[in-house]
Amino acid sequence: MIPPLTPTFTLNNGISMPRVGLGTYMLSGTLGKLTMKQAIKLGYRLFDTATLYGNEQELGQCLAESGLSRQEFFITTKVWNSDQGYASTLRAFEISLKQLNLEYVDLYLIHWPVPGKRKDTWRALEKLYSDEKCRAIGVSNYYIPHIEELLSYAFIPPMVNQVEFSPFLFLPELLTYCKNHDILLQCYSPLTHGNRIYDSGIQSVAQSYQKTEAQVLLKWSLQHNTSVIPKASSKKHLEENITLFDFELSSSDMLRLDQLHENLHTDWDPSTVL
Numbered sequence: 001m002i003p004p005l006t007p008t009f010t011l012n013n014g015i016s017m018p019r020v021g022l023g024t025y026m027l028s029g030t031l032g033k034l035t036m037k038q039a040i041k042l043g044y045r046l047f048d049t050a051t052l053y054g055n056e057q058e059l060g061q062c063l064a065e066s067g068l069s070r071q072e073f074f075i076t077t078k079v080w081n082s083d084q085g086y087a088s089t090l091r092a093f094e095i096s097l098k099q100l101n102l103e104y105v106d107l108y109l110i111h112w113p114v115p116g117k118r119k120d121t122w123r124a125l126e127k128l129y130s131d132e133k134c135r136a137i138g139v140s141n142y143y144i145p146h147i148e149e150l151l152s153y154a155f156i157p158p159m160v161n162q163v164e165f166s167p168f169l170f171l172p173e174l175l176t177y178c179k180n181h182d183i184l185l186q187c188y189s190p191l192t193h194g195n196r197i198y199d200s201g202i203q204s205v206a207q208s209y210q211k212t213e214a215q216v217l218l219k220w221s222l223q224h225n226t227s228v229i230p231k232a233s234s235k236k237h238l239e240e241n242i243t244l245f246d247f248e249l250s251s252s253d254m255l256r257l258d259q260l261h262e263n264l265h266t267d268w269d270p271s272t273v274l
């Protein structure tokens with residue numbers, strides 16, 4: 001089977017990133033490895049991990065055993081809260097690299113806007129970027145006030161902001177703000193962490209396109225010009241989640257889906273962080 005390689009975005013520093021990738025939270029151990037290997041076979045090239053997920057080693061093994069060259073992959077990892085600060089971020093990054101068995105990562109993110117640590121952590125990311133240890137740097141769970149603060153001291157602006165985003169958590173102001181600052185918004189938990197996939201509002205749209213509910217949720221995010229990183233563990237789900245470029249949601253259906261917004265945070269809410 002020829003892998004359905006996904007289209008890419010060009011980030012603000014000129015590098016390209018697949019629009020669809022595999023989120024790997026909860027994919028660890030033997031099952032995690034089997035899933036990641038299956039994903040590689042199906043054509044996934046972007047993998048999103050984090051120190052917190054405890055699976056960087058398994059991901060590194062899958063990449064090494066894939067027989068593909070390093071340049072074919074786009075690997076994201078993140079510095080966790082307890083490692084934030086300048087020197088500790090640099091140390092955490094080296095540990096991640098070792099776990100992944102890589103010489104560089106494609107994207108390194110600040111996992112969460114920890115008060116009092118954000119500036120020093122960003123300085124460390126700028127150093128790693130300047131030293132060419134990561135091809136892009138960015139943030140996660142940053143809302144507008146956090147990005148405004150970051151832009152007030154950044155020498156290198158972020159390339160990506162990874163946040164929870166779905167029709168049930170539609171953030172048009174953040175989306176526009178990121179777009180205006182040339183920061184790509186990447187959606188985590190685009191399938192609502194499994195909580196609302198089969199909502200009736202999604203089901204009716206899915207039926208009219210003869211697509212699955214998951215495909216409609218992902219397509220809605222993509223049509224808002226974002227990147228998506230759904231997590232899946234079965235072959236069927238993996239396949240569905242990467243087969244998204246043979247249909248288009250109409251503008252009226254996009255609007256219908258936008259209106260499902262109910263501020264649903266399936267994990268944590270960054271607006272509570274000053």
Ligand SMILES: NC(=O)c1ccc[n+]([C@@H]2O[C@H](COP(=O)([O-])OP(=O)(O)OC[C@H]3O[C@@H](n4cnc5c(N)ncnc54)[C@H](OP(=O)(O)O)[C@@H]3O)[C@@H](O)[C@H]2O)c1
Nearest residue numbers: 023024025188189190191192193194214230231232233237
């Ligand atoms: N930066 C952050 O703070 C942050 C926070 C949360 C998540 N993330 C990242 O975002 C990724 C995705 O988010 P998530 O893991 O929370 O949840 P998600 O991708 O929104 O949803 C995953 C759930 O959807 C199910 N699913 C996947 N494909 C499906 C399909 N085609 N049809 C029906 N069900 C399907 C999965 O089931 P199966 O496993 O059974 O296939 C799983 O239960 C994470 O893995 C992680 O990489 C980042």
